[in-house]
Amino acid sequence: MSDSNDIENIHRRYTLTLINPSSYYVSLFGSIAIACVISFLCFNNFITNYEIVYHLPAALGALLAIQYIDSRFTRHKEYSKSLHMSFFGNVLWLITIVAGIIGSSMLSIEPALFYVALGMFIFSSFRIGIMTTTLGISMKKACVLCFVQPLAMFFALVPISMWSVLYDVQTLAFAVVFLGVAVAWSYITNRTGLPMIKSTHKLLQAYLQSVSQNDPRDMESIILETSMQSDISTSQIRFSTNDDKNDFRMILPDLHPGPFHPVGGSNIPYEIYKSMNSSAMVLHSISDHSLNLPSQQDVQDYLQELSNSRVSKKGMTCTEPVTAQINKAHVVGIRLDETALLFLSLSPHGMEDVPVILKTEIEQMAKNRNFEHALIVDTHNAMGGEISQEDSQDLLTAAKNVLDILITKSNHPLQYGYANSQSMNIQTSDLAGGGIGMLCLAFEQKKYFLCWADANNMENGVREEVIAHLKNHGHELVEMFTSDTHSTTMGVRNRNGYYELGSVTKSERLADWCLTIAKQAEKNIAEGKFEILENNAKVRVMGSGIFEHLSKALDSSLNMTKWFMILCTGIFLISIFLRF
Numbered sequence: 001m002s003d004s005n006d007i008e009n010i011h012r013r014y015t016l017t018l019i020n021p022s023s024y025y026v027s028l029f030g031s032i033a034i035a036c037v038i039s040f041l042c043f044n045n046f047i048t049n050y051e052i053v054y055h056l057p058a059a060l061g062a063l064l065a066i067q068y069i070d071s072r073f074t075r076h077k078e079y080s081k082s083l084h085m086s087f088f089g090n091v092l093w094l095i096t097i098v099a100g101i102i103g104s105s106m107l108s109i110e111p112a113l114f115y116v117a118l119g120m121f122i123f124s125s126f127r128i129g130i131m132t133t134t135l136g137i138s139m140k141k142a143c144v145l146c147f148v149q150p151l152a153m154f155f156a157l158v159p160i161s162m163w164s165v166l167y168d169v170q171t172l173a174f175a176v177v178f179l180g181v182a183v184a185w186s187y188i189t190n191r192t193g194l195p196m197i198k199s200t201h202k203l204l205q206a207y208l209q210s211v212s213q214n215d216p217r218d219m220e221s222i223i224l225e226t227s228m229q230s231d232i233s234t235s236q237i238r239f240s241t242n243d244d245k246n247d248f249r250m251i252l253p254d255l256h257p258g259p260f261h262p263v264g265g266s267n268i269p270y271e272i273y274k275s276m277n278s279s280a281m282v283l284h285s286i287s288d289h290s291l292n293l294p295s296q297q298d299v300q301d302y303l304q305e306l307s308n309s310r311v312s313k314k315g316m317t318c319t320e321p322v323t324a325q326i327n328k329a330h331v332v333g334i335r336l337d338e339t340a341l342l343f344l345s346l347s348p349h350g351m352e353d354v355p356v357i358l359k360t361e362i363e364q365m366a367k368n369r370n371f372e373h374a375l376i377v378d379t380h381n382a383m384g385g386e387i388s389q390e391d392s393q394d395l396l397t398a399a400k401n402v403l404d405i406l407i408t409k410s411n412h413p414l415q416y417g418y419a420n421s422q423s424m425n426i427q428t429s430d431l432a433g434g435g436i437g438m439l440c441l442a443f444e445q446k447k448y449f450l451c452w453a454d455a456n457n458m459e460n461g462v463r464e465e466v467i468a469h470l471k472n473h474g475h476e477l478v479e480m481f482t483s484d485t486h487s488t489t490m491g492v493r494n495r496n497g498y499y500e501l502g503s504v505t506k507s508e509r510l511a512d513w514c515l516t517i518a519k520q521a522e523k524n525i526a527e528g529k530f531e532i533l534e535n536n537a538k539v540r541v542m543g544s545g546i547f548e549h550l551s552k553a554l555d556s557s558l559n560m561t562k563w564f565m566i567l568c569t570g571i572f573l574i575s576i577f578l579r580f
Contacts, residue, residue, distance in 0.1 A: 024080035027087035028067075034090040035063050035153065038116075041097050042157055045111045058156035063090075066149040073145060075136030076209060085130045086149060092126055093119040093150070096572070103576050116158065117165045118575060121175040123150040125182035132186040136205050139186065146179075174575050178568070185564045192560070193553030200553045207550075216263040220295040223264065223542055227294040230541045234306060235375055236533040237336065239416050239439075241526045248418040248439070249280040250341075252375050255302070255541075256287040256353070260498075261487045264542065265293030268302075269454055269483035270433040275303050278422055281437050281452035284378045284484040286359035290544040298540050305537035313339060313372065313532035317411035318441065321448050321478045324401040329394035332479045333402035334441070336414075336530055338372040340406055343379050343450075343479045344395055348461045350384025351391065358392060362399045369403050373532060379481035380456075381463045383500055415442035417524035419517050426513065430499035431455050432485045436513060440521040447525075449518050451480040458482060459502030462510065469511035475518045 039056040063086065071082035100115025124146045131142035155163070165171060186201075193200040206218035234253040240246060257268045265271075269282035293299050315337035322333045332343040342362065344354055359376050366374035376399075387395075421435035434454025441448045449470065463480045470477045482501060502510060 024083045027080070027083040031063060031067070031083065031087040031090050032060060034087070034094050035059055038090070038094055038097060039157055041094075041101065042116060045101055046113045046116060047159065047162065055157050055159075059153050062152035062156045063149065066152055070145065070149065073135075073137055073141065075205065076213065076215075078135075078213070081135055085127060085135070089123040089126050089130075089150070093123045095119075096122055099572075099576060113158070113162060113165045114168065114171055116154070117168070117171045118174055120150045120154045121171075121178055122572075124175075125178040128179065128182040129186055133189065133201050134205060134208060136202075139183070142186075143179075143183070146182075174571070177571055181564060181568060181571070185561065189557040189560055192556040193549055196549040197553055200550075200557060203550055204554070210263050211260065214262055216296065219263045223259075223294040224540070226543060227540045228543050229538055230291075232291070232302070232537050232539055232541070234309070234535040234537070235373070236309060236531075236535075237339075237341070237375070238531040238533055239414070239418070239528055240531075241528045246418070246524070246526065246528070247277070247279060248416075249276050250283060250439075251276065251280055252283045252285050252377065253306075254285050254287060254291065255293060256289055256291040257284075257484050258289050258292040258486045259542065264295055265299050265302075266486035267432070268293060268299060269485045270487060271299055271303060272306070273434040273454065275306065278420070278434075279418065280434075281439070281450075282434065282454070282483050283452070284380045284482065286354050286356055286376055286378055288353045288356070288544075290542060292542040294540055294542045302537055302539045305539065306535055309533040309535035311531050312534045313337065314529065315339075315531075316414055316529045318414050318530070319406060319409035319411060320443050320446065321441070322402050322405045322409065323478065324398040324405070326394040326398040326401070328391055329398045331395065331398040331402045333399075333406050335371075335406040335409060335411075336532075337411070338370070339532055340366050340371045340374045340403060341377070342374065342399055342402060343377045343481060344399070345379040345381055345463075345479070345481075346384065346387070346391055346395075347379070347382035347458075347463045349391075350382030350457075350460050351387045352385055353380075354378040354387060354395070355392065358395060361396055362403075365396075365400055365403055369407050371403070371407075374403075377481060378484070379479060380484045381458045381479075381481050382460045383457055384460075412443050414528050414530060415525055416440060416528050417442070417521040417526065419520035419524055421513060421517055424513065424516070428505045430501050430504040432483070432487045434483065434485070436517055438514065438517040438521040440518065440525060442525050447476065447522060449475055449477045449521065451477055451514055451518075453480070453482045453501055454485050455482040455501035456485055456487075456498045457500040459500055459507070462502035462507045465507045466511045466514050469508075470515055470518060473515055475515065475522075477514070477518070480514075 036056065039052055039059055043052045067082050067086050071077055071079040074081060096119030097115050101111050104111040127146040128142050131137040131145060132139055190199055190201045197203055203222060206222055210216045210219040232254050237250040239248045251272055255265060255268060258266055260266055272282045273280050293302060317337060319335040324331050328346045328349045330345045330347065334341045362376055363374045417440040420437040426435055432454040437452040439450045466480055467477045486498065
């Protein structure tokens, strides 16, 4: 499994947490409502002479007080998680009581307070699991704290004369079994990542803290333990008018914008964009998650190094764009003197990160045709899985055809115009801070457009709709591509773990934005020149492996959890059967 697939798998596992209400108010009022229902059921079924007017306020008071006290013991003092834990724990308690009432009714026997006590212990067992896995509480503390809220509510709901049910042999036996299962489950799942991952729970907590609380510190400290120094090259094409004004850059860093927001270099396209006076397109190189910057500090170190780029080539001419289509594979190429700029796509079929081996082979093709440079862009403009061998070969063939045509194309004086969405104040969750940029290349009576979006991939078919819309209005858009930013993962509650462009913004609206920007770029056309800048920086990168191990550990933990849930369900049914 590739690093991309590993991270996608982790995000899919993270969707299990999406059953949590999006607002802690839902859990707060939900737990209050359930406590009221439990009190009413006790009043109606289990306890004679039940003074609900006294017991219910006491139970609610215990509930609210201990919800807050619980949050003080969590690793990051998170009140919302304490409320979610309380809500679901009370749900389990309610289910146990209702099951007991239904069973008693079916068999025409008197409901027993045993079910209230059993539900309380199941509630306690659930708390052990949540406290140790997601809240960062040690096992010893969890074994003590797990009883605080359930017992307090039990003592408030049940008259003191009936507390003896807690000492009943049958009650104690099932309590020990459920609590033992919870402890065993927590212990085993925490060790599923050994030997590479010392504590699966700590890594899971760090991941949840980063994606839910926008706090990358714990996750970055773990990643840094396995990070390594690497030489990272970055190429730039700097366009400017003959008076050195209207500076615009296309930047191709051999980095990957990941792993996920806000960890490491997840927002590196926008950071580079800002460092270039917000006049740039930060392209997605042929890279994968092993080339992620592991921390915010490494991002700043890289940006500092980037400012020391050197000019390797200057020129004033370019060719018209060339396009080749082989089955699904689509390649667009432009030649700037002896530099080839290639855009690789499988849209609308989609693909994940292009394998590095394709870059190596295309660069060799270009060298064989006497190109000095070959800058290769993964357009990342349609959702898809790992690229197949057949599609890889088709991309190579299409790239070869483009290079063969480019060496025969005539050079033209460079005329360009650039515009972006900065003045449009576009705000949408599937588009990051860099917005949308448009480059217009003019050749006598012809104009071609290249569109860039600071986004994490695109909905399949959106590229084609935008191209068609611009064509209908007399603008030839030859390619649309994204930065593959991972900053659009913030606060996302879906299976992908991010919003691809077009998943939130309607394609029609996006197409209108692109047309507006294209018209502005056309107005800005002027004669110009270009420079090729190169930079080599020694920075830390994440390397491969850590998310593979985490992904496998989570899979193992979930498989074990399924078996433990089956076991607990069986024990629960036995408890009901034996009671009857």
